[in-house]
Amino acid sequence: AQSVTQPDIHITVSEGASLELRCNYSYGATPYLFWYVQSPGQGLQLLLKYFSGDTLVQGIKGFEAEFKRSQSSFNLRKPSVHWSDAAEYFCAVGAAFKAAGNKLTFGGGTRVLVKP
Amino acid sequence: DADVTQTPRNRITKTGKRIMLECSQTKGHDRMYWYRQDPGLGLRLIYYSFDVKDINKGEISDGYSVSRQAQAKFSLSLESAIPNQTALYFCATSDLTGSDTGELFFGEGSRLTVL
Numbered sequence: 001a002q003s004v005t006q007p008d009i010h011i012t013v014s015e016g017a018s019l020e021l022r023c024n025y026s027y028g029a030t031p032y033l034f035w036y037v038q039s040p041g042q043g044l045q046l047l048l049k050y051f052s053g054d055t056l057v058q059g060i061k062g063f064e065a066e067f068k069r070s071q072s073s074f075n076l077r078k079p080s081v082h083w084s085d086a087a088e089y090f091c092a093v094g095a096a097f098k099a100a101g102n103k104l105t106f107g108g109g110t111r112v113l114v115k116p
Numbered sequence: 117d118a119d120v121t122q123t124p125r126n127r128i129t130k131t132g133k134r135i136m137l138e139c140s141q142t143k144g145h146d147r148m149y150w151y152r153q154d155p156g157l158g159l160r161l162i163y164y165s166f167d168v169k170d171i172n173k174g175e176i177s178d179g180y181s182v183s184r185q186a187q188a189k190f191s192l193s194l195e196s197a198i199p200n201q202t203a204l205y206f207c208a209t210s211d212l213t214g215s216d217t218g219e220l221f222f223g224e225g226s227r228l229t230v231l
């Protein structure tokens with residue numbers, strides 16, 4: 001069965017500092033990997049996704065993520081955090097074929113707090 | 117207007133009551149999903165539907181039922197609500213055609229409290 005682990009429940013970072021959120025997955029086939037962000041009172045918005053090719057993926061809002069197959073990881077990074085990045089972040093994994101029906105498995109989330 | 121709309125956004129109810137959460141979408145997507153979010157557990161899939169005649173259970177379907185009234189509408193029902201169904205519920209859609217990138221598009225959520 002597929003699973004996603006986000007080891008850090010909360011992270012506090014100063015504005016302007018770098019941010020890295022960890023994500024480890026377990027999946028038996030070629031995974032589709034996603035990072036979503038949930039701002040307070042909002043639904044989830046896609047930050048970036050990885051299917052194949054270049055293992056460094058660029059997303060919206062200045063985020064990037066690196067897929068490392070050997071470590072089963074898909075960590076999210078941002079070089080300089082803005083106050084508006086305070087939110088909860090979810091890593092998700094899904095199957096790489098249509099029959100799976102886009103049934104994503106989500107990690108438990110990491111809540112990011114940004115200090116002024 | 118949002119592409120995926122959930123109603124109600126907030127609901128407080130009592131144990132044993134029947135509750136329906138509704139979802140409508142204007143994205144023209146075939147696939148619709150209901151997820152439940154609990155702190156520390158992320159989102160878990162309750163039910164999903166590939167089209168009007170195709171409805172499937174997710175990992176936590178017990179205590180829930182769904183209805184796909186039309187391509188654009190997918191409702192989640194709690195026949196007899198219990199306190200541990202207190203959670204934030206999300207409807208999502210995805211596109212069957214095209215590149216099938218697997219991306220889900222979410223509504224803003226329905227917060228349900230069962231007393």
